[in-house]
Amino acid sequence: MGFWGLNAFPVEVETDITPGLPGFDVVGLPDTAIKESRDRVRAALKNCGFAFPIHRITINLAPADRKKSGPLYDLPILLGILSASGQLLAPLAGCSFVGELSLAGEVRPVNGILPMVIAAKEAGMRAVFVPKKNQNEGAVVEGIEVYGIEHINELISFLNGGAELLSAKAQKKATASDLLQPDFCDVKGQQSGRRAMEIAAAGGHNLLLIGPPGSGKSMLAKRLPSILPDMTFEESIETSKIYSVAGLLGENPLVSTRPFRAPHHTISAIGLAGGGTTPHPGEVSLAHNGVLFLDELPEFNRQALEVLRQPIEDQEITISRIGGSFTYPCSVMIVAAMNPCPCGYYGHPTRACICKETQVSKYLSKISGPLLDRLDLHVDALPVEYEHLSSGKPAEGSAAIKSRVQKARDLQYQRLGEAGVTCNARIPTGLLQKVCPMTDGANAFLKTAFEHLGLSARAYDRVVKVARTIADLDRSEKIDTAHIAEAVQYRSLDRKYWQK
Incomplete structure (x- = not known):
């Protein structure tokens, strides 16, 4: 998901891994935070027991004519690499992923979850995976499953049919x-x-x-x-x-x-x-x-x-x-x-x-x-x-x-x-x-x-x-x-x- 003012729009993360000199490029008008995600994703993969492909990796954030900003693309970029390298076989179609990664693979909260979940629903997505601390915020939107995750191993296990994740229901801490x-x-x-x-x-x-x-x-x-x-x-x-x-x-x-x-x-x-x-x-x-x-x-x-x-x-x-x-x-x-x-x-x-x-x-x-x-x-x-x-x-x-x-x-x-x-x-x-x-x-x-x-x-x-x-x-x-x-x-x- 990307932002334009107050509203979010769907962003497709395309991943290509080809033989050649090792490299890791992100294209599609990314800002500095997104470019820095290369180091976070590489470290998170290695520290969680996955292999980082020693090939030329190209990540395209489509549509390429709109600026993208923030660390919220860390999680979808990591999943794209796992899927393209054959380390994740589960289908990802119909799902949206948002989250910043720590070097240890923890999924950290990001701003703007509410408009992103609304945009995902309007785009026809069936489920959104968000940081655990953002789960209650995303659950306000009805008509779409919202899952909160704390670590990428938890997510991978769920996608592969292992661990169980429960979709969130909105909970108010207090009323007016x-x-x-x-x-x-x-x-x-x-x-x-x-x-x-x-x-x-x-x-x-x-x-x-x-x-x-x-x-x-x-x-x-x-x-x-x-x-x-x-x-x-x-x-x-x-x-x-x-x-x-x-x-x-x-x-x-x-x-x-x-x-x-x-x-x-x-x-x-x-x-x-x-x-x-x-x-x-x-x-x-x-x-x-x-x-x-x-x-x-x-x-x-x-x-x-x-x-x-x-x-x-x-x-x-x-x-x-x-x-x-x-x-x-x-x-x-x-x-x-x-x-x-x-x-x-x-x-x-x-x-x-x-x-x-x-x-x-x-x-x-x-x-x-x-x-x-x-x-x-x-x-x-x-x-x-x-x-x-x-x-x-x-x-x-x-x-x-x-x-x-x-x-x-x-x-x-x-x-x-x-x-x-x-x-x-x-x-x-x-x-x-x-x-x-x-x-x-x-x-x-x-x-x-x-x-x-x-x-x-x-x-x-x-x-x-x-x-x-x-x-x-x-x-x-x-x-x-x-x-x-x-x-x-x-x-x-x-x-x-x-x-x-």
Whole structure:
């Protein structure tokens, strides 16, 4: 199997052994790791009691016009040599083999097993042999036998009809309900922030939290996944493929809870968006179907932030290299948090800001207008009052909020499912008027707000989508004035801070 971005493709390992000067060549656009497999395969054969042919050996990785990378070809190359030299008589047709070899013949785990098993099934293979540590990951795919092997002697014995291998069945180490997530019952006060989080979760909207240090911005953001709808099996498979390619799956064969990624503000553009000499998924793709939290937003590299603009719109990111383009999905909710100024206390009700106007302007200018437009809700996170902190009254927990969010999402699915849209934040512009009917009063209010605040066309669309979500939470078919007023309120902060 080979990789092209997130997807795998079948690779046929052809072996030719001819008389002549001893040699061992691998052709078919192999990378350095594959070329080095010659030494690993030679040592593994000898150390496991097999004869290494003293002839000219040529390995061809077909199709020859696509680049191959990684040590995952060690095992099929070894089997090809054994078969071509007559040391393995068992038929290999209909089977796929993946694995790195140690010099002693042990089969080591590799990245990307999940997409490779999916590709093998689609290619009509009846069985896949993978490293034992990758077996549970591959077993997630139904309709194909997945065998885990620890040593090549074990595999050879099985192929020759000796030792018995049992195909794997997927086993989850934990489910979403088993995992302890931060709960909104821990959040004291912050009613406006809690309300904005509920709206964001219900409609899949991006969110910006602005407030002084210690006001609870990070606390709110970390609890957002606890109120998002549970992942579907298709979403779990899609997200797990990304983690499999990145080598981050760990012991669980499936990502069953929505990802929450919080990269440090020193991250590079490549780390955030993905890339590298051999392209790999970045943080925005690792947060696919989940939340990407950007804390201390103005401290991020400006170039890194600007790279996110198009992926936020397209829900996918394309990385171009000489060998071709790689596309990774990134359907994420962006949650950003920031202080209003370098000292953090601009607009604070009790503490004076010590920053100069030029310092504040320079600080806020790190966030471009186009990026700000893509953040649907702007929320002012005010300091929590003592009465809320000292109150023994329990706050509403995540379970109750999640129930309302799920009901709103169900309405959206009924309305948008046929168009392939999963939530209000993804409504295409062409459908906006059809699925977002407004009362006359709401329309008039929006017109006034649009002219008064100087909203862009993109901001207009996002206000309407947020209002649609608020109406769904109220179980209202039409968007009324109150829904529009609340949605517009979440666009006012960029004028409060950015147009002083």
